Every structure is written in C-alpha cells, then in structure tokens.
Amino acid sequence: xxxxxxxxxxxxxxxxxxxxxxxxxxxxxxxxxxxxxxxxxxxxxxxxxxxxxxxxxxxxxxxxxxxxxxxxxxxxxxxxxxxxxxxxxxxxxxxxxxxxxxxxxxxxxxxxxxxxx
Amino acid sequence: xxxxxxxxxxxxxxxxxxxxxxxxxxxxxxxxxxxxxxxxxxxxxxxxxxxxxxxxxxxxxxxxxxxxxxxxxxxxxxxxxxxxxxxxxxxxxxxxxxxxxxxxxxxxxx
Numbered sequence: 203x204x205x206x207x208x209x210x211x212x213x214x215x216x217x218x219x220x221x222x223x224x225x226x227x228x229x230x231x232x233x234x235x236x237x238x239x240x241x242x243x244x245x246x247x248x249x250x251x252x253x254x255x256x257x258x259x260x261x262x263x264x265x266x267x268x269x270x271x272x273x274x275x276x277x278x279x280x281x282x283x284x285x286x287x288x289x290x291x292x293x294x295x296x297x298x299x300x301x302x303x304x305x306x307x308x309x310x311x312x313x314x315x316x317x318x319x
Numbered sequence: 320x321x322x323x324x325x326x327x328x329x330x331x332x333x334x335x336x337x338x339x340x341x342x343x344x345x346x347x348x349x350x351x352x353x354x355x356x357x358x359x360x361x362x363x364x365x366x367x368x369x370x371x372x373x374x375x376x377x378x379x380x381x382x383x384x385x386x387x388x389x390x391x392x393x394x395x396x397x398x399x400x401x402x403x404x405x406x407x408x409x410x411x412x413x414x415x416x417x418x419x420x421x422x423x424x425x426x427x428x429x
Contacts, residue, residue: 205362206362233415235415235416235417237417237419242421243421244323244325244405244419244420244421244422245363245405245417245419246419247416247417247418250414250415250416257415258414258415258416260414260416261416293363295417297415300415307365307368308365308417309364309365310355310362310363310364311362312361312362313362
C-alpha cells in the first residue's frame with residue numbers, strides 16, 4: 203500500500219493564478235481530509251469529504267477555496283486567484299469507512315507546499 | 320470550541336535523559352487524544368492514541384481529565400527521537416476532524 207499520495211510536492215503560483223492540489227487516499231479508504239499548515243503554526247482542518255460528498259467544510263475559507271472527491275480519481279483542493287497569504291503546506295489525510303460509531307485513524311500524505319509569488 | 324496547546328515550541332534534552340512534551344486541551348465534551356510525530360523528511364504519522372493505552376518506541380501518554388492534559392513522556396531519550404511532535408484532539412461524539420497543537424520540536428543532543 204503506497205500510502206496517501208499527494209501531488210505536486212511543491213507548487214509555485216503567481217498571484218491571481220489557480221492552484222490545484224491532488225490527493226489519492228490509501229487503498230480501501232473512502233474518507234479524505236484536508237489540512238493547512240501556515241508557517242510556525244499547527245495543522246488546521248479545512249474540509250472532510252467522502253466519495254462525491256462534502257461532509258464538513260467548517261474550516262474552508264468562504265471564498266476562492268473549493269474541494270471535491272469524485273467517484274473516480276483523486277480528491278482535489280482548488281484555490282482560485284491565489285494570494286500571498288495562501289502560501290502554506292497543505293496536507294491530505296485519509297481513513298477507512300467508519301464502522302458504526304467507531305472512528306478511525308487518519309493517515310497523512312507528505313503534503314504539498316504552495317508558494318505564491 | 321476545541322483547542323490544543325503545546326506550550327513549548329522547542330525542547331532540547333540530552334541523550335539518556337527523561338523527556339516530557341506537554342499538551343493541554345480545552346473541550347467541553349469527551350475527547351479523543353493523539354500524538355503525531357514527523358521525523359525529518361518524512362510524513363506525519365500517528366505515534367499514540369489515548370484509547371489504546373500502549374507504549375510506542377518507549378513513549379507513553381496518559382489522559383488526565385482533571386488537568387485536561389495529555390503529556391507525552393519517555394524515560395530515556397534517544398537521538399532518533401529528534402522530530403516534530405504534534406498533540407491532537409478529536410471529539411468522541413460528532414466531528415471527525417482533528418484539532419492540532421502548534422507542535423514541539425524535540426532535539427536530542429548526543
């Protein structure tokens with residue numbers, strides 16, 4: 203099992219461009235989470251998705267940010283019209299289907315480091 | 320609201336010395352607590368979760384609900400323990416999201 207795969211590892215964008223970050227969960231995992239880490243800070247939750255559904259987007263900025271997890275293919279975090287403040291490390295995590303009331307461990311990818319010039 | 324505080328950004332100890340990384344939390348409900356570790360050039364990985372009550376790589380952590388703490392301890396530090404450590408909280412009921420502390424960079428000196 204290759205683990206959670208994120209690409210690209212590094213992404214450079216100019217202000218106003220769009221950034222697309224991809225996350226392929228571990229095999230058998232149907233839950234995906236996105237976190238953002240600003241410099242000198244801890245990881246902050248952004249969004250939780252299951253296949254074709256957004257379950258919790260309480261941490262997503264109201265504008266310019268969107269996420270999807272289609273039936274086929276990776277989860278995508280999209281940032282439109284990037285600004286310098288979007289420069290951060292973006293981490294994806296995945297977990298297997300929840301069994302009843304049990305919750306499962308989240309396994310993290312290596313992250314995508316976004317730099318906005 | 321859920322909050323996790325790791326008061327030490329940096330912690331440096333000598334090899335063989337005891338280590339304690341502090342973690343305090345605030346949450347009105349029942350929490351589930353975790354320690355994640357990130358070694359140099361590696362991804363974040365789970366070290367401990369309080370419900371497992373196990374020791375991993377010599378580390379232990381006990382949930383103290385009275386003091387709302389989940390400190391990570393190891394009696395004898397090893398050089399390979401040098402890493403970034405994050406304490407995280409998740410509500411037992413409700414949301415799946417993890418709430419992280421700011422992290423503590425642990426350096427073990429030879």
